[in-house]
Amino acid sequence: MVKIGILGVGTVGQSVANILESNADILEARAGKKIIAKSGVVKNLSKKRDVTITLSDNPLDVIDDPEIDIVVELMGGVEEPYELVKRALKNGKAVVTANKALLAYHRYELQELAGDLPLMYEASTAGGIPIIGALRNGLAANHIESIQGIMNGTCNYMLSKMINEGAKYDEILKEAQDLGYAEADPTFDVGGFDAAHKLLILSSIAYGIDAKPEDIVIEGIDKITQTDVAFAKEFGYEIKLLGIAKRADNGVELRVHATMIPQESMIAKVDGVMNAVSVVGDRVGETMFYGPGAGGDATASAVIADIVDIVRGNQGPMLGYKKGLESGLKLLSKxxxxxxxxxxxxxxxxxxxxxxxxxxxxxxxxxxxxxxxxxxxxxxxxxxxxxxxxxxxxxxxxxxxxxxxxxxxxxxxxxxxxxx
Incomplete structure (x- = not known):
């Protein structure tokens, strides 16, 4: 039996606990062992949660519990979860995280600390789309020529409305906030920072690039007007907020920004809150990964896929490269x-x-x-x-x-x- 502790029993954490319970039979058949959620941590114990597991407001109740085999970190933030994940690894526990901000800043330190302990993070990038596994395993035979991704559903929803319905930026931002797609302070989404964190994770797997958000081009969609939309249509383009990693002769470009792309390209056809990632390998050519980029069950699906992988004994270099054997490519300047x-x-x-x-x-x-x-x-x-x-x-x-x-x-x- 494998016991799970969850740091952060919010929307995703509740989904993880409930899926582990309701789909226990199929998960045991696929993993080869019974997997149960034992306990979880929340900030506010008085708030009702739709789970049957024991809850605490002290993360150490999970991290220092000798019965917990795998710690699932779903807290958000950077420095507090970093310290907690470090402690979990030092306690010999495997870790699964969906925290893109944590990995954007500390992925290489965590890889070094984890060593042979599994540290998995499929849910950190593009929600339910298995892009991490595809890059680490399915495309391992390829030099990755480029990655282009719609990695933020809020921006894609807003741009789809601007292009298809002629909506103005300010109007559609308010609508996205009313629908719960955008936060009251939408800067993290519409400014491109959310997508940038995800791109940095993917670029580490594809190229071994150790860059922080401050090192790359990050721009949002706030300057786009209907004039730009009309021009794009007239010349056969769609406008998308893309995270782009592109291999050049002397290094790798990493950038997040609004981009005009040909209407006939596969990724141009992705509308609404959906995410999509196009990966071009030197052997396989272009592959396309499409699906929900957020939501409790979609993200929980990716978390549990990592748990099953760990229970099966599947592991390898956290970021896809053995230490000292990275691609040797450097980050190009803007x-x-x-x-x-x-x-x-x-x-x-x-x-x-x-x-x-x-x-x-x-x-x-x-x-x-x-x-x-x-x-x-x-x-x-x-x-x-x-x-x-x-x-x-x-x-x-x-x-x-x-x-x-x-x-x-x-x-x-x-x-x-x-x-x-």
Whole structure:
């Protein structure tokens, strides 16, 4: 018999405890041993929980319990769960976590501390989609060329509404909050930080990259307008918030941002709150993983899959690489990112302005691929919309800085990256 202790019996924790109870027979048949949830930890004991397990408000009641074999960490946060997981590992207990923030900052320290003890984390990234297992095991024969993922259902829901129904950003954000998809402070979701934590986890498995959120490009969806949506439609693009890991000759690009992608691509067709991850391997080609990225039962499904794996004795390097045998790839700086770009700006509606703008782009070594001019509410101005041929981020940054100080250019010059 294997006994489970749960740190954090909230929505997901309750689902884990209940699935272990209600599906006990099939889980025992698949794992080869009986698995039971013994106890759990909550912050507020007076709040009613839909579980039959013993509850405590002291995490050490689980971590220091000699009968507990596997600790499931579902608390959220970074430093407190880090200390608790360290103690659990030091006590010789296997750990399963769904905590993406914890892993975004401390995955390499935890791998070193875990050693041969299992530390599993399938539920930390893309909810019920088994992307961690796919990268660690199913695609182990491949050099991973790229990962592109819709990893935040809130942003995907909002963008789907903006594109399909013409909703404005502020309106659809309020709707997402009313439906419970977005928090009262939505910054973690709409600012791209949630997706960034997940991307960092995937990039460690794919490339052995030890980066923190502060080391990579993280942008959100708050600057997208219906002007951008209309342009994307006219030129055959969809707009998605993507987490992108891309292997280049001299390293790996890691970035999270709103992205224009061709409408015919598989990932462009993913709408609503669903998540999807496209992985390109050098041998298998493109594989696509699709499913619910959040929710109690979906996330609990991934947690329990890890528990079953541990009980079966399946394990290996936590992050997919034996220490000292990583890929050797380095994280590229923001300036080294290479892709296509979209630019939106407001300019004076007079002769010579277009020539001046294109001259600034040309001076930075940027070639224009397409251009569209849209009317502005002010009759003396127009909106200029450009896409560029492939260039480096350093070039587009230089050009934007030059454009912003031109008297004929008004307000912010908005940039969005394009992946073809």
């Amino acid at each position: 300036d080294e990112i290479t892709t296509h770009y979209y630019l939106r700006m407001e300019v004076d509606d007079e002769s010579g302005v277009l020539s001046k703008v294109s001259g600034i782009l040309d001076k930075s070594g940027i070639s224009i691929e397409s251009m569209l001019q849209k009317p502005h509410t002010d009759d003396e101005r127009v909106k200029l919309l450009f896409t560029t041929h492939e260039c480096k981020e350093a070039q587009i940054t230089e050009a934007i800085d030059a454009l912003k100080v031109e008297p004929c250019v008004y307000g912010e010059v908005v940039m969005m990256r394009i992946e073809k």
